[in-house]
Amino acid sequence: MTATSSETPARPDPARHDGPHIHSGQTDRQMVAAWLLAALVISAVGAVLFGPAVLTIVAVAVATAVGADLLMRSSIEARSGLGSRYAALTGVMLALTLPPTAPWYVPFVGALAAVVPAIWMFGGLGHHLWQPALVGRVLVQFLFAPDLSFNHALASGPILVPGRMLMGDIHNAQPMAIGSYQGWSRINPDFDIDAVSVARPIQILRQMAAGQLPVGRSAPLTVAIRDYLPPWPDTVVGTTSGDIGATCSIALIVVGLYLIYRGFLRWQIPVFGLLGAAITAAVLPLTVPESPGLAATTRWFPATWIEGGQPVGLLYVLFHLTGGQLLLCLMLPAGDALSRPLLSRGQAIFATAIGALSVLIALYGIGECAGYWAVLIGNTFVPIIDRWTRRRPLGLP
Amino acid sequence: MVWHWWRRRTFRGGIFVPDEKAATARQSIRSFTPRGPLLIPLCHSQHLPTRPIAREGADVCCGDVLADPDGPRSLPVLAPLAGRLGPRRRAWTSAEGWLPAIELTPAESSPALPTEPRSPPRTLDELTSLARRNAVLIPEHREPLHVALTGPRPPDVLIIDGLETQPGLTADLRLLVERTDELVQTAGWLADVQLDGRRVFDRVVLTLSLRHRRLVRRVRTLAPHRRLEIAPLEDKYPQSHPTLLTLVITRRRTPPGGRDRDVGVLVIPVATLAALSDAVSGKAPIARVLTVAGEAADRPANLLVPFGTRVSELVEYASPARRPAALIAGGPMTGVRVLHDEAVTTPDLAGLTLLRHTAQPEPTTCIRCGSCMDDCPVGLDPRVLVQFETAVSLKAAVAEQTAVCIDCGVCSYVCPSSLPLALTIQRMRRRAQLERAALATMHAS
Numbered sequence: 001m002t003a004t005s006s007e008t009p010a011r012p013d014p015a016r017h018d019g020p021h022i023h024s025g026q027t028d029r030q031m032v033a034a035w036l037l038a039a040l041v042i043s044a045v046g047a048v049l050f051g052p053a054v055l056t057i058v059a060v061a062v063a064t065a066v067g068a069d070l071l072m073r074s075s076i077e078a079r080s081g082l083g084s085r086y087a088a089l090t091g092v093m094l095a096l097t098l099p100p101t102a103p104w105y106v107p108f109v110g111a112l113a114a115v116v117p118a119i120w121m122f123g124g125l126g127h128h129l130w131q132p133a134l135v136g137r138v139l140v141q142f143l144f145a146p147d148l149s150f151n152h153a154l155a156s157g158p159i160l161v162p163g164r165m166l167m168g169d170i171h172n173a174q175p176m177a178i179g180s181y182q183g184w185s186r187i188n189p190d191f192d193i194d195a196v197s198v199a200r201p202i203q204i205l206r207q208m209a210a211g212q213l214p215v216g217r218s219a220p221l222t223v224a225i226r227d228y229l230p231p232w233p234d235t236v237v238g239t240t241s242g243d244i245g246a247t248c249s250i251a252l253i254v255v256g257l258y259l260i261y262r263g264f265l266r267w268q269i270p271v272f273g274l275l276g277a278a279i280t281a282a283v284l285p286l287t288v289p290e291s292p293g294l295a296a297t298t299r300w301f302p303a304t305w306i307e308g309g310q311p312v313g314l315l316y317v318l319f320h321l322t323g324g325q326l327l328l329c330l331m332l333p334a335g336d337a338l339s340r341p342l343l344s345r346g347q348a349i350f351a352t353a354i355g356a357l358s359v360l361i362a363l364y365g366i367g368e369c370a371g372y373w374a375v376l377i378g379n380t381f382v383p384i385i386d387r388w389t390r391r392r393p394l395g396l397p
Numbered sequence: 398m399v400w401h402w403w404r405r406r407t408f409r410g411g412i413f414v415p416d417e418k419a420a421t422a423r424q425s426i427r428s429f430t431p432r433g434p435l436l437i438p439l440c441h442s443q444h445l446p447t448r449p450i451a452r453e454g455a456d457v458c459c460g461d462v463l464a465d466p467d468g469p470r471s472l473p474v475l476a477p478l479a480g481r482l483g484p485r486r487r488a489w490t491s492a493e494g495w496l497p498a499i500e501l502t503p504a505e506s507s508p509a510l511p512t513e514p515r516s517p518p519r520t521l522d523e524l525t526s527l528a529r530r531n532a533v534l535i536p537e538h539r540e541p542l543h544v545a546l547t548g549p550r551p552p553d554v555l556i557i558d559g560l561e562t563q564p565g566l567t568a569d570l571r572l573l574v575e576r577t578d579e580l581v582q583t584a585g586w587l588a589d590v591q592l593d594g595r596r597v598f599d600r601v602v603l604t605l606s607l608r609h610r611r612l613v614r615r616v617r618t619l620a621p622h623r624r625l626e627i628a629p630l631e632d633k634y635p636q637s638h639p640t641l642l643t644l645v646i647t648r649r650r651t652p653p654g655g656r657d658r659d660v661g662v663l664v665i666p667v668a669t670l671a672a673l674s675d676a677v678s679g680k681a682p683i684a685r686v687l688t689v690a691g692e693a694a695d696r697p698a699n700l701l702v703p704f705g706t707r708v709s710e711l712v713e714y715a716s717p718a719r720r721p722a723a724l725i726a727g728g729p730m731t732g733v734r735v736l737h738d739e740a741v742t743t744p745d746l747a748g749l750t751l752l753r754h755t756a757q758p759e760p761t762t763c764i765r766c767g768s769c770m771d772d773c774p775v776g777l778d779p780r781v782l783v784q785f786e787t788a789v790s791l792k793a794a795v796a797e798q799t800a801v802c803i804d805c806g807v808c809s810y811v812c813p814s815s816l817p818l819a820l821t822i823q824r825m826r827r828r829a830q831l832e833r834a835a836l837a838t839m840h841a842s
Binding site: 017018019020021022023024026027028030031080081082124125126127337338341342343344390391392393394395396 | 409564644651723725757759771773797801819820
């Protein structure tokens with residue numbers, strides 16, 4: 001401490017201050033309530049897209065999470081103003097990351113794993129490192145991988161057909177032949193089925209990066225988009241296969257804007273996350289498969305590809321942004337106030353890393369949890385990011 | 398162009414508190430006549446000793462000396478109204494606690510104030526003697542202006558703060574609006590004050606709120622010459638703290654535990670400028686403008702109140718029907734709870750806040766949201782800092798960080814778990830000071 005230049009005390013007697021006498025009125029309860037509302041809106045959209053099976057998954061996840069939380073609380077006598085609200089939020093978030101065909105024991109085990117080890121064994125709220133819902137999600141992926149892939153087909157999942165939304169049985173699905181799928185709105189509803197099983201966009205992109213997609217040499221992206229991927233608007237509206245909360249990009253964007261408006265999410269996370277993903281997808285190479293007489297070639301910068309005068313490379317990047325789990329991860333689990341970096345600078349770094357990693361894992365990794373792994377890896381680096389972006393107190397070196 | 402250049406000048410952190418100024422911002426200053434006896438503190442601070450010359454039962458006129466300064470730093474105490482002196486008592490002031498005081502029963506009719514305009518001060522000596530004679534006090538540390546001007550490191554930058562970022566207070570704003578010409582003229586004189594043929598201040602800056610565009614325009618038009626800089630700033634709380642004004646205007650960093658004077662800057666509020674302006678025009682320093690406002694005030698007002706008026710009279714004026722649940726001397730962010738009936742107004746009291754609720758939300762546990770760190774205006778991490786409170790002895794680094802804190806209260810205000818962060822840091826700083834003092838005594842013996 002530096003000595004002051006005059007004889008009077010440097011500051012007024014410290015005991016004199018007893019303020020502030022007002023409070024912003026913003027409490028942690030309101031914060032969790034806003035997140036819970038956002039997550040419930042997404043699960044309602046999921047219920048419309050995937051039918052009543054979604055409600056079972058959400059109910060089992062929330063009930064298990066809250067029950068486990070109460071049990072842990074009573075056993076270790078923890079004190080918190082939030083009660084079990086955060087556990088309920090964790091339950092809903094876990095449900096959003098599960099595929100709609102998951103049997104009831106998957107959310108049960110996932111929620112148990114999310115609350116007991118991922119929250120409480122780390123020391124309770126504010127002490128855990130990894131986003132609890134995603135910890136539960138990747139754990140059930142290891143334990144119940146066959147149950148999570150529909151009809152044991154890794155690359156596809158079901159979606160309710162037009163006219164059967166909200167009420168249809170998602171398990172009563174018929175696989176669509178590749179090449180015959182013209183988009184969700186062109187499905188000719190058969191009276192016997194409620195759903196069709198269509199390819200997951202990210203799985204198609206991964207096959208393309210590995211050179212396993214028979215797309216020819218002349219216009220590979222055009223062929224992939226026309227014959228293998230669903231129409232891009234389907235991935236925006238959500239009428240494509242995927243996890244419960246991950247498909248409807250419009251709802252996710254609306255919910256994200258609401259959280260930003262309420263001040264519980266900073267714009268840096270979605271914006272930098274999308275930016276990181278877009279740049280990574282624009283740069284990382286795709287493999288053009290071998291054709292008679294020519295070996296397979298790896299070409300970088302797919303965003304710059306122009307085929308037949310069309311900038312299809314840009315459309316390919318858009319599929320990365322809306323086709324997978326990226327938007328869900330950025331709007332809900334990555335922005336979770338308890339496991340993100342503290343300052344907005346750090347959050348920008350964190351989100352950029354998540355976006356880049358999620359594209360990297362989606363293209364060259366394995367499994368169906370690319371976005372979730374990206375967030376968990378990002379969470380691992382939160383303490384280091386916080387140290388990098390630490391603020392310097394005024395007047396101190 | 399200049400506008401945009403200033404517009405960018407701000408600090409990291411801070412928050413836009415709902416400013417609650419609408420109730421009084423457009424009300425002109427009214428003068429307040431106390432009905433009951435006044436309780437006049439016989440010194441301005443415990444560090445500014447005086448020799449009381451007032452005797453019980455004597456009749457005094459407005460402006461008569463009640464106590465002579467004892468020592469070169471001290472200031473005289475003048476009678477704010479004509480009347481008869483009563484017994485010696487003690488009075489409670491928000492900044493200093495209990496001070497010796499004398500009762501004054503105002504006379505039925507107070508004669509008009511004698512005014513004898515003086516020529517404006519041209520040299521530093523004239524300025525200091527004028528400030529001393531008229532008991533001009535800087536509220537922030539209750540330091541007399543003449544002491545501030547003649548310290549070991551005389552300030553070369555003078556910042557006149559017209560921002561008043563504390564919610565609810567409008568006294569300085571009303572002074573600026575109603576006495577613009579006079580205040581700008583006085584600021585111009587200050588800019589021209591010389592010592593040994595050289596100007597004392599390299600820069601004289603008047604900070605205003607960006608939002609008050611008409612006021613900014615008017616002051617610009619009136620500024621007598623280019624030596625008075627007009628700086629419209631964002632009124633982000635706590636911009637008007639001297640440390641942050643120094644940082645934003647001069648880019649000088651105040652050392653931890655230090656203050657604006659340590660880096661050659663003097664920050665005075667508009668109220669002090671108005672007191673100086675009164676001194677030049679020959680008015681005795683007997684009253685100041687207070688804002689009496691808050692959610693529990695039925696008649697919020699800007700009042701010209703004689704020093705020594707009991708705070709309870711002002712509360713009765715503003716809220717005649719019911720007692721407020723809490724009375725705060727100063728603004729709601731950094732003010733002090735008034736708990737004594739003998740509380741009186743002093744030159745450094747800028748307002749009273751009447752609150753309807755005393756209950757703060759119950760503190761819960763930290764959820765590591767980072768709001769306190771993000772909004773801290775001096776770059777501390779209160780969340781981590783308060784964890785050291787239970788340590789056996791505070792480490793030097795922690796003690797140094799507690800000294801950086803400027804007591805603005807933003808961390809407690811924004812904390813979603815309503816933890817008492819600001820109070821804890823204050824307590825830790827106090828403890829660090831005690832520990833250091835104890836260590837010094839040990840080494841000395």
